[in-house]
Amino acid sequence: MSRQPRATRRTDDTPAIARHGRLRRHGVWSTLARATASVLAVVLASGTAVAAYAAFDLAGTAKPSISLGNESALDGVPDVGAIEGGVNMLIIGSDSREGQGDGFGDPDLETSVLNDVNLLLHISEDHTHASVVSFPRDMLVDVPTGCTDPDTGEELWEQYGVKINSVLDYGGMPCVVKTVEELTGVTIPFAGIVQFMGAAAISEAVGGVEVCVAEPIEDVHTDLYLEAGTHELAGLEALQFLRTRYGVGDGSDLGRISNQQVFMSALARELQSSGTLTDPVKLYSIAKAALSNMQLSSTLTDPAKMVSIAKAAKDIELAKINFVAYPTGYLDSASLVPTDSAELVNEALQQDIPIVLDPTALVDNSYASVGDPNAPVTTGEPTDAAAEAPAETPADGEATDGTATPAPTEQALPSDVTGQSAAETRCSAGRTLDDQ
Numbered sequence: 107m108s109r110q111p112r113a114t115r116r117t118d119d120t121p122a123i124a125r126h127g128r129l130r131r132h133g134v135w136s137t138l139a140r141a142t143a144s145v146l147a148v149v150l151a152s153g154t155a156v157a158a159y160a161a162f163d164l165a166g167t168a169k170p171s172i173s174l175g176n177e178s179a180l181d182g183v184p185d186v187g188a189i190e191g192g193v194n195m196l197i198i199g200s201d202s203r204e205g206q207g208d209g210f211g212d213p214d215l216e217t218s219v220l221n222d223v224n225l226l227l228h229i230s231e232d233h234t235h236a237s238v239v240s241f242p243r244d245m246l247v248d249v250p251t252g253c254t255d256p257d258t259g260e261e262l263w264e265q266y267g268v269k270i271n272s273v274l275d276y277g278g279m280p281c282v283v284k285t286v287e288e289l290t291g292v293t294i295p296f297a298g299i300v301q302f303m304g305a306a307a308i309s310e311a312v313g314g315v316e317v318c319v320a321e322p323i324e325d326v327h328t329d330l331y332l333e334a335g336t337h338e339l340a341g342l343e344a345l346q347f348l349r350t351r352y353g354v355g356d357g358s359d360l361g362r363i364s365n366q367q368v369f370m371s372a373l374a375r376e377l378q379s380s381g382t383l384t385d386p387v388k389l390y391s392i393a394k395a396a397l398s399n400m401q402l403s404s405t406l407t408d409p410a411k412m413v414s415i416a417k418a419a420k421d422i423e424l425a426k427i428n429f430v431a432y433p434t435g436y437l438d439s440a441s442l443v444p445t446d447s448a449e450l451v452n453e454a455l456q457q458d459i460p461i462v463l464d465p466t467a468l469v470d471n472s473y474a475s476v477g478d479p480n481a482p483v484t485t486g487e488p489t490d491a492a493a494e495a496p497a498e499t500p501a502d503g504e505a506t507d508g509t510a511t512p513a514p515t516e517q518a519l520p521s522d523v524t525g526q527s528a529a530e531t532r533c534s535a536g537r538t539l540d541d542q
Contacts, residue, residue: 226239250284270282282297312373323353430525466521
């Protein structure tokens with residue numbers, strides 16, 4: 107039975123009144139059995155018994171999972187060793203205050219459930235490259251059919267031209283996944299929702315992340331104040347850094363995305379340089395932090411699956427890990443829409459080919475991060491792929507001389523697509539109170 111969509115909810119930083127969806131719980135013995143088998147797999151894969159009580163410990167901290175309805179895409183995928191084939195995973199950052207303790211507002215008053223952060227991780231089929239695409243929270247999207255009410259299970263109507271950060275409250279995690287699948291044209295079998303304290307706990311588990319700040323950051327909204335220079339961030343301070351909007355760039359969500367990319371690229375470098383992905387103790391602490399603080403899709407509740415995904419990513423060169431802001435332009439002062447360049451990002455994901463960012467894309471950009479003045483100076487011209495726009499392919503699939511057109515090996519993106527690789531050290535473009 108279908109029903110009309112609910113009234114439009116607020117999608118800005120002002121608290122809105124909305125309800126929280128009730129989640130279906132799996133049986134404790136089913137969870138315990140999965141966790142037991144998973145930890146045994148982790149022990150076998152790592153070659154060491156990290157903790158004998160791990161199965162019971164993880165089972166006790168895991169949150170109930172959510173089915174995305176597309177689990178059949180994973181039929182035959184092994185649970186031990188590097189996962190075979192590619193990976194598409196959506197990480198959803200929720201601004202819900204529920205269960206987050208003091209410091210984030212009154213959860214009885216600030217009851218909005220907005221997916222303000224939406225990150226799509228794509229690991230290639232051959233595990234040689236990866237992309238992390240950020241979708242701006244104010245981007246207008248169409249919500250497809252097939253979403254259901256998280257409370258009642260009733261089918262919801264499709265929606266057109268709504269802000270993407272309203273979709274979590276409208277149809278829950280599965281609906282956000284369906285919306286991004288419709289937008290990008292790729293299937294996403296893995297997903298997770300993280301709240302405020304989840305981001306803090308995970309940053310603690312990795313031992314902190316070192317970031318560069320070009321100009322002082324002053325943000326009364328997140329209570330973050332950082333002097334220019336290098337900072338080791340963990341816990342609450344790392345969370346504040348990820349949340350800050352008014353203290354970086356031009357004060358927009360695009361500036362916040364660029365700032366988050368500074369953190370994520372630094373995190374990727376930390377994970378590789380510290381040997382975290384080969385350290386079973388650190389892996390266990392990260393897995394525990396994730397299970398304790400994230401709402402995961404049913405395809406991710408097995409820690410062995412997390413390990414298999416981590417193994418698929420651990421050997422990817424930092425230069426082949428790219429963080430990309432989904433290309434958008436302003437429709438009005440409060441809304442963004444995808445630009446023509448968004449289709450190039452979609453094609454790269456669909457064709458499983460690496461993207462190449464234009465090195466001039468961040469120059470003179472008011473919201474972007476800035477180059478690290480202490481980074482090694484590079485010489486030489488940009489690669490041909492980065493310097494030139496991709497050549498047009500004839501509609502009939504043949505080159506102008508009549509021969510078959512070879513499949514593209516990478517996707518060069520134009521200068522309106524911003525981002526950075528994990529190998530590139532950039533600094534947050536801080537913003538003081540005088541500029542706000």
